[in-house]
Amino acid sequence: MAELLTHVLLVYVLLTVASWWTDAITARWVPIGMAGAAIPDLLKVERLVDERVLEGLLGVPFSYAPISSLGGVLVVAGGITLCFTEYRRRVYGLLVAGSVSSLVLDGLRVYADGHAGFWLYPLWWRPPTPNLYVTSDPRVTVVAVLAGACVFLLDRYVFGTAQ
Amino acid sequence: MRPSLRLFGIVLVGLLVLGMGVHYDANYETNWPYPTGDALETDYESHVGDRTFLFGTVRAVDRENATVEILVETEQGELPLTVGGVERSVQPGGAVQVYGTVEPDRHLAADRVVVVNPAGSSLLFKYGVSLVGALLVVVLFFRHWRFDTDGVGFEVR
Structure with a gap:
């Protein structure tokens, strides 16, 4: 996957720009x-608790991979939403929107055989990819940081909705 | 919604994630059209001539012969393979994707090699930048939200 900074900055840019046109999105919703x-x-939880540990407990083969797929984020976002005492519908919608944007960005990565990973599981196991970038390409991070900085400045000094 | 009911929902989500993980693993091989690292480790010779697509960590680079030795993670450990036709620059510790044909003596004839991480340090870059991203989310989140100990959950500041 692209590194986390690019993922969160992409959503920051999309939601902040959206907030310029709609009152439904204010500064508090952007970090959601x-x-x-x-x-x-x-x-990455697999680095803390190895899959083999869970396989031992469950008694069947297990993989963390679905967490990084459409099915996984729909479920995990539901769990996180339940940690909120209010506005749960909007929280869930934004969590899912943010995670789907990350999955789509990852779905554009280079795969040597031209088919992406299992990001649309369980609907589509290996959709095609346009092979746009590799994860360690620092140019992707630079573009994300520049776009984030531009939107931050525009929001603060031109549109002013983040106040 | 009462906190106990929400806790029940969170446990249910945990069980669903476990269920998906089991379903995914059980169906992975049927949806992966190539012999996996595990399949090659178990019975290499029966896959000679097959197309394969593998991910590996570079152990050694031989620029003269345009080959690299990669280690593919398997259930049994690491499977060493020699990949021919590698013209892209990569260093030991880097990560590559190899799409090619299985040849005898643990050789792969690569049709396409993608260098995911040119060196081991690329992984450090990814983790370092990801940490910045995580901190950014945490700081921004707690500027607008706080944990309410009475209601047991996050609420608007």
């Missing part, structure tokens, strides 16, 4: 979407 963008990265 950004948190959603981090859901597919929860896959």
Whole structure:
């Protein structure tokens, strides 16, 4: 996957720009979407609890991979939403929107055989990819940081909705 | 919604994630059209001539012969394979995708090699930048939201 900073900045840019045109999105909702963008990265939990540990407990083969897929983020976003005492419908919508944007961005990565990973699981196991970038390409991060900085400045000094 | 009911929902979500993980693993091989690292580790010779698509960590680079030795993670450990036809620049510790044909003696004839991480340090870059992203989300989130100990959950500041 692209690194987390690019994922969260993409959502920051999309939601902040959207907030210039709609009152439904204010500054408090932007970090909810950004948190959603981090859901597919929860896959990294495998570095804390190895899959083999869970396989031992469950007694059947297991993989964390679905966390970084459409089915996984729809479910995990539901769990995170239940940690909120209010506005749960809007929280869920933004978490899912943020995480889907991350999955789509990852779906554009280079795969040597021309088919992306399992990001649309369980609907479509390996959709085609346009092979746009590799994850360690620093140019992707630079573009994301520049876009984030531009939107931050525009929001602060021109549109002013983040106040 | 009462906190106990929400907690029940969270447990249910955890069980669903476990269920998906089991379903995914059980169906992975039927939806992966190539012999996996595990399949090659178990019975390499029966897959000679097959198309394959593998991910590996570069152990050694031989620029003269345009080959790299990669380690593919399998259930049994790491499977060493020599990949021919690698013209892209990569260093030991880097990560590559290889799309090609399985040849005898643990050789792969690559049709396409994608260098995912040119060196081991690329992974450090990704983790470092990701940490910045995580901190950004946490800081922005707690500027607008707080944890309510009475209601047991996050609420608007």
